[in-house]
Amino acid sequence: MQQQEQTKLSTGISDLSTMNFDISDEQRLILNVVDEACKKIRPIEDNCYLERKLNDKVLPIFNDAHLLGLPVSRNYGDGQGADALTYALALERVGQEGTGVRTFFSGHTSLGQLTLQKWGNDEQKELYLPKTTKGQMIMAFGLTESTAGSDPASLKTNFEEKGNYYYLNGSKAWISNGSIADLHVVFAYPKGKTDSMCAFLVEKDSEGFQAEAIKDKLGLPTSDTGLLYFSDCKIPKENMLGPRGKGLGIAYSALMSGRLSVAAGCVGVAEDCLNEAVRYARERVQHKKKIGKHQLVQREITQISLELETSRLLTYKAALQKARSDADPQNVELRDVADWSIAQAKYCAANASFNAADHAVQVFGANGYSFENRPARHLVDTRVCRIYEGTDQILEQKIAIRLLGNEFESFS
Ligand SMILES: Cc1cc2nc3c(=O)[nH]c(=O)nc-3n(C[C@H](O)[C@H](O)[C@H](O)COP(=O)(O)OP(=O)(O)OC[C@H]3O[C@@H](n4cnc5c(N)ncnc54)[C@H](O)[C@@H]3O)c2cc1C
CATH class of the missing domain: 2.40.110.10 (Butyryl-CoA Dehydrogenase, subunit A, domain 2)
Known part of the structure; x- marks a missing residue:
């Protein structure tokens, strides 16, 4: 059953029948808390961005909302035990506030805490994890x-x-x-x-x-x-x-969590670009019409929406596969499938967010060229998502190699 969705039906069509994106009441509760925290962060982030200074209020706001241990087990401090899909949905919301805010979150939780939680011994986890969930230690x-x-x-x-x-x-x-x-x-x-x-x-x-x-x-x-x-x-x-000599494996396992968080954050960026482009196209008048009535402007909005939804579905699918792999850590095939899906989601969402920002800047015209408006910020900030945690080129090759076979790997 677990591997069913990775296989093909006899018709050659991929079987995704076990994919369920339903959100439980508990997940909804967490997402509401994330939403409230993000609303508090927005005006502060706006000011910090224009002054080009570190937003040092992100930490206390997330901490007050008990979100700094979102994916960490409830056994440690303020850990919330969010599964991979809930975590991805949360990061999608955080991503709307900007890639800077989301990168802080990813560095601390996905790359830091989850690596410590997966590979640390009991003493290390008890010593450090609770403090990291309460904002006393940032990772x-x-x-x-x-x-x-x-x-x-x-x-x-x-x-x-x-x-x-x-x-x-x-x-x-x-x-x-x-x-x-x-x-x-x-x-x-x-x-x-x-x-x-x-x-x-x-x-x-x-x-x-x-x-x-x-x-x-x-x-x-x-x-x-x-x-x-x-x-x-x-x-x-x-x-x-972790075990002596296994550092490279530890690093690669961390990148799986990290890439999923980048993908989710990029979905949020694309969502914000869509919202901004739609809002602006409904208001701005040129040639005596709302620019949203010009069909070529409509095309910009359609392009954002298509790439947004494609990357969103890939990201949710990858999150579910990661959740399955997390539940059965010894299953190498499940891990490899999750790794592959996450690479696809990260590649697709990173490019979608960059393209979305570019389309939104176009809809805004000259106003899109100002950091006063969010599309310009997204355009420069989300560019890094095609570089960190696996460049576009590394992920393109990773995706192809799983299909071609390991003997086609050109780097190790
Ligand atoms: C803002 C920011 C935050 C970051 N945060 C972290 C962090 O928290 N922790 C951390 O450890 N790192 C972090 N990084 C580093 C990031 O992961 C690396 O930049 C990334 O892995 C690429 O490495 P590089 O920059 O050295 O580029 P290089 O590896 O030198 O690549 C240069 C170019 O060559 C291409 N290339 C390289 N090898 C191949 C190949 N085999 N086939 C085809 N093309 C190839 C690349 O795709 C790229 O286009 C961060 C980077 C940035 C910019």
Whole structure:
């Protein structure tokens, strides 16, 4: 039954009959809370965006709404135990407020907390997870380096073991929440080796650790992207995360959750672009008509709506497949199918959101070119979604390789 929707019927048509997108009362309740928090964030985000400064109210607003542990098990602090679909729906709503707000959320929850929850031992989870759900510790995920992006296996950060500590040396680049986080998931090789990557939990106050914000970014002015530096950074032995030598697998599993959150956020961006384009086309008059009466303007709106709905369906489908995989973690086929669906959803939604922003800017004309209006912000901010957590090119190849067979993989 579980694998039925992955197989084809005898007619060759994919069987999606077990896909159920119904929302329960409990899910609706969570989404209402998310909606209320997002309404509070909007005016603050508007101001911060125009002043190009970090929106430091996102954290307390989400925290007051008990949302900072949304996908974390209820066993830990303010964890809400949201399943993958509920989480995706929540991130879709957050995405409407902008990719900066959503990136903060994804870095903390999908890449940080869910990685700790999946791979941490009981002591690590009890020590850190409750604090992360209550806003006492913000998380970040440090995989990328200045010379290792799409190919994380080529990273250079390394560690040595001395007594009861590991000493990390190296640096990380382009880390969401990097300069504001209290707890980082960091990846490094044993010194002198290029295999057996390991993952670590690094507290911001660790000796030999430094972080700084990247200032000259194309977009995301209201959320933090940082550089991390490790100079004989002293980590207690109990802070190795997951099995020794399995760091790359840990990183890839984190990217599954991360990509789903990007896809969901991008659906939200496209939704916001649609709402803005429709509102503006109903109001703006040119040639003595509401511009919405001009058929070529109608086409812009149709294009947004088609890409929005396509990516929304792919994202919900991927979320359900992730939920099934989460419920049966030993099932490799379910995991691979979820991974593939998430790659499709992320690729499709990232492009849909960028195209939606572009169409919405067109509907707004010159007003679309101003950061006073949301389409311009979405256009620059959502561009990163085609780069981080798997570029368009990496995902295009990942999607094809599952169909062609692993022997067609051109990179490992
Ligand atoms: C705002 C922002 C936030 C980020 N947040 C995080 C974070 O929280 N944590 C983290 O670890 N990283 C983060 N990243 C880094 C991000 O994941 C990387 O930028 C991404 O993986 C791409 O790596 P790269 O930038 O080094 O590009 P490269 O890997 O150098 O790629 C350059 C170009 O070559 C293409 N290319 C590379 N390899 C292949 C191939 N085999 N086949 C075809 N084309 C290929 C790419 O698609 C791309 O077009 C963030 C980046 C940004 C911009």
